[in-house]
Amino acid sequence: MCAGAPWCAVRLVRSRKGRAERPPVTAADSSGRRATSAEVAREIATEQAHVDLVYAELAKAQARAGLVEADGLARGRTDRTGDVRDEELTGLFERDALVFNAARRRSTLDTQYEGLVFGRLDLDHALGKDDAQPDREVRYIGRLGVRDDDYEPLVVDWRAPAASAFYRATPVEPMDVVRRRVLRCKGPDVVGVEDDLMVTDPPDDLVVVGDGALLAALTRSRGAQMRDIVATIQRHQDEAIRAPARGITEITGGPGTGKTVVALHRAAYLLYSDRRRFESGGILVVGPSAAYTAYIERVLPSLGEESVTLRSLGDVVDGVTATRLDSPELAATKGSLRIRRLLSRAAGGRVPDGPTEFRAFVAGKAVRVDTRTLDRIRSQVLRNHQRNLARGAVEAALGEAAWASVREGDKAEFMDRFDGHLEVEAFLDRWWPQVDPREVLLWLAAPELALRHGQGAISPEEAEAFSASMREALAEGTWSVADVALIDDLAARLGPVQDAPAEERGFYEIEELEDVSQFGVAEVGGGRAARRAGGGVERQSADPRERLLQGRIGTPGEYAHVLVDEAQDLSPMQWRMLGRRGRYSSWTVVGDAAQASWGDAAEAARARDEAFGTQPRRDFHMDTNYRNAREIFDYAARVVREQVPDADIPHAVRETGVDPVEVTARAADVRTAVASAVEGLLDEVEGSIAVVTPSRYAAELAAVGEETGRVVVVDPMSTKGLEYDATVIVDPDEIVRESPGGIRVLYVALTRAAHRMTLVHLDQNGDQAGDPPRD
Ligand SMILES: Nc1ncnc2c1ncn2[C@@H]1O[C@H](COP(=O)(O)OP(=O)(O)OP(=O)(O)O)[C@@H](O)[C@H]1O
Numbered sequence: 017m018c019a020g021a022p023w024c025a026v027r028l029v030r031s032r033k034g035r036a037e038r039p040p041v042t043a044a045d046s047s048g049r050r051a052t053s054a055e056v057a058r059e060i061a062t063e064q065a066h067v068d069l070v071y072a073e074l075a076k077a078q079a080r081a082g083l084v085e086a087d088g089l090a091r092g093r094t095d096r097t098g099d100v101r102d103e104e105l106t107g108l109f110e111r112d113a114l115v116f117n118a119a120r121r122r123s124t125l126d127t128q129y130e131g132l133v134f135g136r137l138d139l140d141h142a143l144g145k146d147d148a149q150p151d152r153e154v155r156y157i158g159r160l161g162v163r164d165d166d167y168e169p170l171v172v173d174w175r176a177p178a179a180s181a182f183y184r185a186t187p188v189e190p191m192d193v194v195r196r197r198v199l200r201c202k203g204p205d206v207v208g209v210e211d212d213l214m215v216t217d218p219p220d221d222l223v224v225v226g227d228g229a230l231l232a233a234l235t236r237s238r239g240a241q242m243r244d245i246v247a248t249i250q251r252h253q254d255e256a257i258r259a260p261a262r263g264i265t266e267i268t269g270g271p272g273t274g275k276t277v278v279a280l281h282r283a284a285y286l287l288y289s290d291r292r293r294f295e296s297g298g299i300l301v302v303g304p305s306a307a308y309t310a311y312i313e314r315v316l317p318s319l320g321e322e323s324v325t326l327r328s329l330g331d332v333v334d335g336v337t338a339t340r341l342d343s344p345e346l347a348a349t350k351g352s353l354r355i356r357r358l359l360s361r362a363a364g365g366r367v368p369d370g371p372t373e374f375r376a377f378v379a380g381k382a383v384r385v386d387t388r389t390l391d392r393i394r395s396q397v398l399r400n401h402q403r404n405l406a407r408g409a410v411e412a413a414l415g416e417a418a419w420a421s422v423r424e425g426d427k428a429e430f431m432d433r434f435d436g437h438l439e440v441e442a443f444l445d446r447w448w449p450q451v452d453p454r455e456v457l458l459w460l461a462a463p464e465l466a467l468r469h470g471q472g473a474i475s476p477e478e479a480e481a482f483s484a485s486m487r488e489a490l491a492e493g494t495w496s497v498a499d500v501a502l503i504d505d506l507a508a509r510l511g512p513v514q515d516a517p518a519e520e521r522g523f524y525e526i527e528e529l530e531d532v533s534q535f536g537v538a539e540v541g542g543g544r545a546a547r548r549a550g551g552g553v554e555r556q557s558a559d560p561r562e563r564l565l566q567g568r569i570g571t572p573g574e575y576a577h578v579l580v581d582e583a584q585d586l587s588p589m590q591w592r593m594l595g596r597r598g599r600y601s602s603w604t605v606v607g608d609a610a611q612a613s614w615g616d617a618a619e620a621a622r623a624r625d626e627a628f629g630t631q632p633r634r635d636f637h638m639d640t641n642y643r644n645a646r647e648i649f650d651y652a653a654r655v656v657r658e659q660v661p662d663a664d665i666p667h668a669v670r671e672t673g674v675d676p677v678e679v680t681a682r683a684a685d686v687r688t689a690v691a692s693a694v695e696g697l698l699d700e701v702e703g704s705i706a707v708v709t710p711s712r713y714a715a716e717l718a719a720v721g722e723e724t725g726r727v728v729v730v731d732p733m734s735t736k737g738l739e740y741d742a743t744v745i746v747d748p749d750e751i752v753r754e755s756p757g758g759i760r761v762l763y764v765a766l767t768r769a770a771h772r773m774t775l776v777h778l779d780q781n782g783d784q785a786g787d788p789p790r791d
Contacts, residue, residue: 136154140153280579
């Protein structure tokens with residue numbers, strides 16, 4: 017528990033620059049007494065009456081909304097950050113009434129989130145003005161704006177300028193706020209209120225209740241999914257959320273400082289502030305893993321926003337989904353810019369098993385174009401064209417070479433016959449087929465090809481590992497996450513696969529096309545098969561190769577805003593992949609260098625800078641850890657500081673009085689030791705528990721706690737961005753040893769628990785199970 021509410025408030029209210037600010041005054045320290053239970057009940061009843069009114073209005077708004085839904089979402093645009101004009105409010109409210117339809121669909125979420133109306137401001141516009149009469153106003157804040165029949169606001173959207181005082185007011189700068197109140201609701205029912213005072217001498221009629229909403233939110237148990245923080249956004253977080261859309265907004269800070277959740281609220285804010293631009297242009301949110309996207313996927317819907325595209329790094333390219341991870345060494349090879357040379361050579365190389373010379377009879381003359389000439393044509397054409405778009409250029413160049421091999425009779429007549437000649441077309445289909453980028457990667461399953469194309473770019477050992485990984489893909493029918501950026505790079509080199517125009521195909525051509533898979537163009541057939549199958553939904557093939565090539569690689573969509581979380585882990589190739597989607601975007605980029613698992617930070621930084629271009633940048637630094645109990649975070653900070661002295665260490669605000677527990681066991685007894693740690697934690701916390709284990713124990717521990725439905729067994733890298741009520745960290749030394757990220761990866765694992773952490777050290781040689789706790 018926080019060691020005393022007033023103390024807690026002092027530490028929680030910090031300015032962005034860490035300047036001490038006078039904290040809000042809570043019930044206990046304003047009047048020296050807590051509100052009586054009768055007073056609390058009265059306050060709750062007052063708020064309930066208002067919330068009832070809002071829900072009644074919403075029922076009416078919904079009925080109206082159905083009539084004008086089609087054009088409503090386009091309304092409600094405002095870029096302004098000052099006071100909002102009435103007509104702007106009207107636009108916003110109309111939009112909100114429509115959007116409430118979506119909110120209704122999510123009514124089941126109400127039990128998990130603070131309700132629709134979550135805040136109230138008691139303002140006095142005469143505050144600080146000498147001798148002025150009080151000029152009081154009550155303003156309610158909610159997830160959506162709602163007004164009554166007289167166009168009077170019943171609730172202001174949390175993103176509207178009129179709501180900003182809810183997040184920004186402090187006792188030093190009260191912004192006319194006397195009392196800020198957070199309403200705790202379950203669905204439409206108000207179940208509690210928590211107040212902060214911005215003045216030391218509030219009016220007598222103002223009751224002050226509770227110990228502060230933030231602390232209550234932080235102490236709650238963690239579920240399987242992230243919650244929004246709309247009721248308790250702190251001032252320094254609000255500044256990052258409402259920062260202008262333009263340019264690059266970087267949000268940095270140590271573990272648990274709210275970077276992710278702030279970035280997601282920023283996405284919702286951007287949609288609100290310029291809906292036309294961001295809804296039509298699109299916002300892309302990219303996170304490290306599928307587990308991460310599943311963890312955060314409800315935050316934006318709970319804020320009333322459904323239109324954001326959420327992707328994990330293995331899912332950025334349309335047509336490919338990857339969750340498999342390569343070994344860290346192989347991922348490093350695939351992620352480095354060095355790999356581009358290999359890709360470039362493969363994309364520009366011969367089609368394996370394609371013809372190596374051209375022979376035909378054209379206009380009664382024997383034509384022969386040899387291998388060297390064909391190679392020269394290929395490289396010349398590829399200097400100016402993408403391969404899949406170069407069929408015309410290559411046909412013209414081949415015609416010239418064919419004429420050069422003949423030089424007899426009339427050139428114009430020869431060229432005329434050459435153009436569209438069946439033998440020429442048949443040759444081109446095999447020598448210059450449409451090439452799917454995935455097919456090019458699979459060519460590299462041949463070790464000699466990977467070695468040849470990789471020469472001077474990667475080492476022979478790297479080339480062999482690369483080639484082996486393609487054979488693994490072919491055996492399993494799955495891509496790795498690192499492969500996705502390579503597919504995207506190849507797609508940019510090759511250009512989109514072109515469909516042969518159906519009406520021009522004759523009998524022979526159809527035969528040729530049925531057979532093209534052997535020439536590396538399975539995508540053409542696959543794409544068609546997929547469309548025939550009914551548009552969009554793919555049947556999973558039993559054949560691994562077909563699974564790898566299923567679907568169609570789309571041209572990268574361009575977004576108006578790209579939001580990247582855990583940015584410190586992106587490889588240079590992944591930055592390039594995102595750069596293709598954000599050429600004209602503004603960006604929000606979230607990261608913490610001390611949690612990086614990517615080795616070459618300088619190379620990644622260069623690729624990132626290239627993706628951003630020359631846009632202006634602004635930086636927001638978060639320095640308060642809201643996730644970990646102080647005891648847990650102190651342990652983690654001690655560990656990381658030993659090897660990363662300049663790690664960005666935030667300040668944890670919540671105490672539990674319970675230190676992390678350390679036990680040592682024989683490696684042979686790992687299962688018993690971990691099961692016993694889990695059993696203890698199941699009693700201590702209400703929510704989720706993660707067993708974080710290095711890969712060597714993963715199989716043995718896989719089923720620990722399975723029957724409870726509250727325990728997950730995960731590898732350290734997969735915990736990125738996630739959090740649990742409690743964690744069991746298995747063999748921390750091995751976690752450091754097995755990952756090139758070393759101590760930084762252990763630091764990630766050590767900062768996932770909100771309330772409890774147990775470390776199970778393993779002794780490979782010892783014969784004593786259950787040694788006494790260390791320390
Ligand atoms: N103002 C706030 N009110 C309530 N909870 C908050 C607030 N800010 C952050 N939190 C909570 O703190 C926890 C950590 O937040 P988040 O995951 O966004 O941090 P992070 O900086 O991205 O962490 P990491 O880098 O370790 O992944 C979450 O449970 C989040 O809801």
